[in-house]
Amino acid sequence: MAFTRRRLLHGGALIAAAPAIKVLTGASAIEAAHAQAGSAGLKWRHALSLFGEVKYPEGFKHFDYVNPDAPKGGMARQIALGTFDNFNPAVAGVKGLIASGVALIYESLTTQSLDEVSTEYGALAESVGYPDDFSFVTHRLRAEAKWHDGKPVTPDDVIFSFNALKKHRPFYAAYYRHVVKAEKTGEREVTFTFDAPGNRELPQIVGQLMVLPKHWWEGTNEAGVKRDISATTLEPPLGSGAYRIKSFEAARSVTLERVKDYWGRDLNINVGQNNFDELRYEYFRDGTVALEAFKADQVDWRTENSAKNWATAYNFPAVKDGRVVLEEFPIRNAGVMQAFALNIRRDKFKDPRVRWALNFAFDFEEMNKQLFYGQYKRINSYFYGTELASSGLPEGRELEILETVRAEVPAEVFTTPYSNPVGGNPEAVRSNLREGMKLFKEAGYEVRDHKLVDSKTGAPFELELMSEDPSAERIMLFFKPSLERMGITATVRTVDTTQYENRMRSWDFDVVVNNWIESLSPGNEQREFWGSHAADMPGSRNVLGIKNPAVDKLIERVIFAKDRADLVAATKALDRVLLWNHYVVPQFSYPFHRTARWDRFGRPAEMPKYGVDAFPALWWYDADKAAKVGKRS
Structure with missing residues (x-):
């Protein structure tokens, strides 16, 4: 489950032994499910939890962690880095640079509590209902919900928002890929129909939808010009939030x-x-x-x-x-992978031995001493800092899941616990560089005139490490001499924010520093992080360009986990396969x-x-x- 705007910053899987189910879509699915539910209809809930009970009962006074008597007033001034030229969240990450704070002017259907894992309570929606097979979900809007112009928030606003965000933002296209329709099914009710039953996360993540005002976006501005939801704008938009x-x-x-x-x-x-x-x-x-x-x-x-x-x-x-x-505040709500991200769309990174060799050139231990005053730990998981991180060798349910893709993943997944090379002293560094050069040789490279070149074509192995942040630049500059010791022609380039965004959207890079923030209940957002479907979508979070059938299958295992234990096992399996494909050179984290x-x-x-x-x-x-x-x- 990805992080909503209020967070920070998104059986195993398809159970083979499940009984046959006739999958209906659209109105047919809704009618069939309502008929199955009987005259009592859906069970309406004030909150949703992915697995387990919710903490706060219906009608609770306030969350335990707030000060209900907190005074109102004053100003808080915060820092934003870079620039902005857009207030339209429907194209954020695709066109222009969205301004900080824009999300705060909107409401979503539900909102997360901050003292529970993956639990959402009604915001715009006063209640939520779905059938036992998770084939659809219905949100009932609050009668009192209004836009800042006094007009009510309606099912048409929700449907408009769903369609616009899914159409114009790659993240939502992937996140809501299995939501096939949103339609009005009551005066204040919106029903989202899914393409198949069994995805228990979909009712919850649909609630995270940011709702935009249809009447405002389909209207005209003060100059009489019709607004365009597909374009950037600096006209302050209408919202419904605080x-x-x-x-x-x-x-x-x-x-x-x-x-x-x-x-x-x-x-x-x-x-x-x-x-x-x-x-x-x-x-x-x-x-x-x-x-x-x-x-x-x-x-x-x-x-x-x-x-x-x-x-x-x-x-x-x-x-x-x-x-x-x-x-300092402890980070307990998320895991992270921060890394040198390698663009495997480019031929030079196609061979995993090349990618692995670059890890042997990274002397984290010396960097930690020289640059970071020994404060950091090396990341060894895509879910670092959580119970979802893999370790040791796979066993139990995790091993069972990995057996289903054994022929499609590196053999080391089953035989060798993942670990990063360890440097920090001259002997270790020399040993690591020798191992890296061995991998390059196996991948078809050799050193000629102190330059690493393709053995067949003589083309030099060149890398551009690109950044928009001077703090990332110094990390890249530290990495550069080790790369050059291997004969790699490495350049470090810092560009402005606009150029960086444009190059990332067109996948025009070799290596960048990137991070992926993971919630404690990963799910549909994993498709956008690592899924083949998102690899070529401009603006998606599949920065690496992964197109791996085994990864796709394991993502589905995560999404369709039937309980918490199954989710943890499936996530560890996915983590292990991502690690052993060496898509990144992991960096470091601080708790x-x-x-x-x-x-x-x-x-x-x-x-x-x-x-x-x-x-x-x-x-x-x-x-x-x-x-x-x-x-x-």
Whole structure:
């Protein structure tokens, strides 16, 4: 299950022994399922959980982790890096650069709780119903749900949003691939029909749909020009959420304001949340400039992703006298794979021995000492940091699942626990480079005149490591000498955000630094991460270009897992196969979220287990603290 806008940042499988089921689609499936349910109809639920019970009963007052008496008011200023030229979420990631905070002006059908795994409660939808075979789901909208112009949120808005997002954004096309239809089935009811029964995640992920106003997008702007949902726009869009866009300066800043008459302000899912009157996002092209702006009190909150900065850059007076607070929050809601991502669409990366050889050139241990003050650990799983990460040799249910694809996966999957090469000293580095050169030789390369070349054609092996972020550039520059010791012609190129996005959309790269954030209940989003269907879709998350039948089959095993134990086993099997295909050179991770803030804010005494820092959602402006800190710059 991918992360919704409120998160951070998406039997085994098709059970062979299952009884035969006649699969119907569209209205036929709906009618058949309703008939099967009998006169009682569907069982309506106030919440959905992928596996197990929900924590909060119907009619609960508020989530346990909020402060229900949190004051409203004040402003929170945050950092955004890069630029923006778009407020239209329907084309985000495909056209233009979406502005920070835009998702906060919209509501989805359901919203996630932050102290449960994969549990959603009604937001725009007051209740949800689906049959036992998960062949469709019906959402009943709240009568009080309204857009900021006072018009009601309708089933037509939901259907419009589903069709537009699925058409224009590759992520949704993959995520909702098995949702074949959305249709109005009651005055306030929308039914989503699936192409087959058994996918227990689909009712839940359909609830994550961001709902857009049909009447606004099909209308005209102040100049009388008809709006286009397929195009970028800097016209502040109409929303239904707790915030709306108050003002902006293109490419420089966006300010959201709290909607005082927001229809959902008193819902139990919103009590104690959305406390700031204004949220401001200041844009910076350079991370170093952003840090200096924070030190100068031009922004209030900073998330620090540089180990060097965390160790050395926060010794200024405001930290020493307590006006700036440094705090780390444990990351328990997600796993991660961060890596040098190799574009296997290119012939030079087709051979897995070549990809594996590049891992032997990466001396993480020395990099960790020199650049990161020893703070990081090497990633050895696509689900690193969770119970879903594979380890050792496969056994039990995981082994049974892997046996179904034995002929299609590397033999090491069954014989050898995955591990990365270990460097850190000259002897280990030399040994690793020798092993890497051996793999290159087996793949048809040799060294001529100190250059690694194709043995048949004499063409040099060249790599461009591309980045839009100077912090990634220094990692690439550290990697470059080791590549050159193998005879590889390596260049490091840092480009601006727009060029980077355009090149990524057209898959015009050799190597980039990429990360994939994984929820604790992976599912349909795995198709977009690794599935063959997404490999050639511009803007998809299959950055690597994987087209592997075994991977596709294991993704389906994950999606159609029948219980939590089966999901864990299937995910570990998928993880192991991805690792042994050497699609990436894994990098490193840190188990805490580093934050720095000017001490103007309050927060709940106990933060939600899966909420990380939960800023700004659960925080509030504390006037007494702010007075002690002093006036903002």
